[in-house]
Amino acid sequence: METKTSYGDIPGLKRVDGHLKVTGSIRYAAEHPSPGLVYGAIVSSTIAKGAIAAVDSKAAESSPGVVAVISYQNAIKVPGYGEHDLKTFNENKIYFNGQPIALVIANTFERAKYAASLVKVKYNNEAHQTSLDANLQNTYKPFGDDSDYHRGEANAYQNAPVKIEAEYHTPIHVHNAMEPFAVTAFWDGDKVTVYTKAQAIKSMQHDIMTMFKLPVENVQVYSKVIGGAFGSGSPLWPYAKAALIGAKMTGKPVKVVIDREQMFTMVGYRSPAMQKIGMGASADGKLIGITHEATGETATYQQFGEGITDTTKFLYECPNVDTHYKLTRLDLSVPTYTRGPGETTGVFALESAIDELAHAINMDPIEFRKKNYAERDPEENLPWSSKYLDECYTQGAAHFGWDKRQQKPGSVMQDGWMVGYGLGCGAYGAGRAPCTVHAKLGANGMLLLQSASADMGPGTATVMVKIASEIIDIPVENISFELGSSALPNAPGEYGSITTSSVGSAVYDACTALKEKFNQVTGTASDKPDYVKILNDHNLPFIEVTHSSARSEEANKYSAHAYVAHFVEAHVHPATGEVKIKKVVSAVDGGKIINPITARSQIIGGVVWGIGMSLMEEGVLDHRYGKYVNSNLGDYHLATHADVPQVEVVFIDKKDPVTNPMGSKGIGEVAIVGFAAAVANAVFNATGKRVRDLPITPDKIV
Template sequence: MTTNLIGTARTRVDGPQKVTGGARYAADFNQPGQAYAVIVSSTIGLGTVTDIDSTSAEKMPGVIAVISHRNAERLPYLPHRAIIDPASGERLHVLQDDKVRFYGQPVAVVVADSIDHAERAAAELRISYEAQQPLTDPTDQMVERIIPEAGSVDRSRGDADKAVAEAPVVIDETYNIARENHNPMEPHATVASWSGDRVTLWSKSQYLVNEQAEIAAVFGVPLENVEVVCPFIGGAFGTSLRTWPHVTLAALAARQIRRPVKLVLTRKQMFFTTGHRPRTLQRVALGATSEGRLTAVIHEGTGETSRYEQFTEALTSVTDYLYSCPNVQTRYRLAQLDTSTPNHMRGPGEASGIFALESAIDELSYKLGIDPIELRRRNEPDIDEGENKPFSSRSLIQCYDLGAERFGWKRRTAQPRSMRDGRLLIGMGTASATYPAFHAPANARVRLLADGTAEVEAAASDMGPGTYTSMSQVAAEFLGLPLERIRFKLGRSDYPQTPSHGGSWTMASVGSAIRAACLEVQAEAARLATTSANLPVSGTSIEDFEWREGTLRRRGEASLGISYQDIVVANRGPIEASGSAQRDPSVAERYSMHSFGAVFAEVAIDPDVGTITVRRIVGAYGIGRVVNPLLARSQCTGGMIGGMGMALMEQTALDPRDGRPVNAHMADYLMPVNLDIPALEAHFVEEIDPHVNPLGVKGLGEIALVGTAPAIANAIFHATGKRVRTLPIRIEDMLTA
């Protein structure tokens, strides 16, 4: 019997379901008698709906209802705000008034007996507007830049302005990162069905218990009257963390027509109302000695937000702790635009902020004539100087050592344009990566069954990282059972509550809760065993026994012991226990907790036509305990590909006249495809961190994306001698003087 499952590479336990079509996603939960809803999106970027002519549409075949602000139910929209929602502002109250706040805002929904009938009727709807000129470009002089209301966003130690002015060597540059959209394979979808005043939502969600709470608040019904089901997610990257207007519209339509309703967003609509990585403008100023010691860092950033909510992200947070420096100043502002509210997208804030910081560090290394890794080594801090406390663990330099060895950094020649492969210019670049080791309160339930298996339940989600598998491994490890005897269940809001499936805290939080639940059910099983007249250990003390390899044995004895199955049969019913996990606040106060990594990239650039090819990416990461190396490497390579898209391809372009995304489709919104994917390697530094959580794990999903874009940009400079400070970097950037 194998019990040492944590740390072993196991294939996905849900793999057979996915490859055979057995896995059911939100849009697969068709209900008897269901209707189909299609959203009608606004065609202006700001203004008022003056008229909706639905006469013709309502007479079309199969049409059941045309719902707009004129006839929609008035919803209470009671206060509700989760950790992933903007801390300031108010969410969109869909179809509750005639105001248009951004291009693509839902202004009506057509419900029919088939999707074809609904789409045809939606196209027939005639809507008139009184349009105003929206502001959609954060560089526009008319745009107001505000200080976010949510908490203190500006930090300072020392006198950074003075230190920059007096520094022997200075870098002072600006960086511009384009707006991006998530674009997972599975579109957003919700099937809603009411039974009296209770509603069930089969809905794509990374945060089921929040979707349950949000819809309960929107409709003013008790929390227990809302059930959310989502066993599988076809990719998300943060886009399904919030509960967007389409979920409310599906529930609203279903209640209004009194039958189940299915609503699936089109790819185009996913560019409007389900969030995006905000465009950011940044300035980084570095002061340093001629020996490469940082004396000053100034990092200023502006991110876009909507007018009705203040979306903030960790744009400048990394700068406070990544390197040792006595004088550091960070400022963060929001540009209020007439667009929909941005959202968390893989590596939110850190991915954008570290591009500017790591590009500037690379620029400094060339100005000083110091190897980029050596420059970082000279500025490695002993503690988190922003928080003035030690790191729970920090392996950045070890990551650089391991990554440089696997990448072959020693073969790099320092001078830009000095490496070639025939005609092609070859460049090698590197960048640091980091992400907080987050943890949130989580709960889980374990049930021992008479057939010798164990059921584990938690209201988590799985958008692709292998949650079913890794959580099963944790349960198998602590119960001492083979992996095939664990049945892990997620994707229902009535399971024990967990935090969102995002922020790289699922394993740290939910995994720790499963560990706790396993220990609780073992304790309960031992209590029952020692009090059951049907078992030979009845009347003995629990303290005389221990659990080893899934059996209850007397301490120090090698006997086979009593199995879970024996105890369940004697108990004449399943044995169940719940567990919870949360971080000790005193530990969080004592330590700064983060994952670290070093990313290396090699590019080849054709000097005649400017094409950029990424040949290799190697990442080395310090993420504490690795539960499943196979899944962990998959997460890292996926993040690297996302970072490639950020560096070279992804950009949502808005028409300045109305804020319309002009490339809201897969033909013009460029992303890496199979032919673009280079050789990808992920390696892990041996790292023990007893402080972050009982499992000793740190977040992994975000960090691989965080450092990739700057590593590629730095490699492009090494290849060409051209420093591009705007993402994405395109062919035309290579062809300009």
């Protein structure tokens, strides 16, 4: 079912679950009806640090419809909490404002929610710290010696003929998937069934097994569709633990859906960062040294660190590079992976600095990047598996019309707006994890593929069906891919841009093995066996294989990344400071593109995240209370239709010979990397004003 569209002419397989989604009939985590279902509402802490002195649940318990009020005062003892877990309902300590501290279960949603407001909590307060800025001196190295990196001389930039030094600040970003996190759980003795959103269903199952010390066969997790997650959907979060405890204690199916405010404190966020970059080059534009320091934050009870400085180590050829990464522990919930984790933050600083230095040298930013192009990985000293970033520059520039860019900032006015062009580039590792796929082709001609993968939006099943159809060579309508159940064969979580490479490879290999098995039956080596005829001729109901695939040894000899070059035209109002993104061209080296229509959407999605990050997204805390003051979608702004222009996506579309049999490189994460810098660079080109503190809201321009 190859389709061409009249608008944009995007080829590819339309989403296999699209019909279910446009009719509203697909069921998300909170939409599984269950007889006797009761509703749980989470009560959150209202202080940032200390301990609960007492929970008064009398009023809540006598409120109509209430089945139970559960807190540390009456909860069952959880046998498997780990050292760094938030021991939900098993301790009275408060680690952050907005921590789940009680669960009110009632027979309707409205009653549970109202009764939750009646739970009164007394605390013993302790002084808290929630500000990264105020704790920049109070840091530690999260990965020991690996937190620092040196190549050549440290601080070599300082002696370069041309140098810049700058500080960049990025705020808290909250994933804010549209679907609120939800769990529907029910126990049957020692067996539990859970519907939730899980990017990594096997690890979710494992976490539940650990929590209750249960064997694998006692825990069944379903996550057939995910209403967005962007990194927040992997851990078994405390709210989910609360739901599991509530279901166990009441013996009823319990549904817990957290509200939008709780989405800010209960399911992770992107750490803010303070970064310093020193960068120096020769007068003719050869990089001499880069020093990149980054400080982020984590929780007191758990560490989360990320590779903010990683890209700086390899994106450009530069003899002297030193990077340093530190964390401070704050009385906040633990941050987690957020689209392009680490890279998104770090590359904003790196690619802004590159633009600043190019300006200081008075060189076109593309020329400057080309001049320092890394032909092999300078960090690992390995060849690239493939790298077409140079083609991203060239093709992107041509599609965008980069030749019309004025080197001198503030040179172009159009309809009363200042016009600027900006470029920001990025890279993201093209990884692959082991995966197992079960493939079964029946006498009815239908091929069923199964693996415990997930789909949080990119279209996992669609891509798998496309890969399978190209090997097995039967119509896509005859192929289905089942994911989202912990009972299926092992698959890695859907994160890190590895799904197509990992699960897709396993599908590729399983389908190849399946075809081979048909050929074994007939004793031939047909490229397109007549599957149904073979099954009928041999009186077989089906032929099946279970196949595991993993990265080859050969792959270790290469450094593999996907690349992007984002071109942005920004219009800035000289009086009001408003910034509008008028044009975007994103040129992407994602290896061979398996399914252009969905791949394009992934890139556009990253660009939209990038527009939000660069212009409006910021989680704001009032540090006096350690609490968010904008934990809703009216005050925490996500980009909306009016903020987003048409986005032109240019795929280089050349096969990578190393990463996997399809030659693809994952693109979901790289799609956002570098975009915020492209905007900041365009704003500079428009106005001569360099904004190093995201987001670029009107107050920072006027």
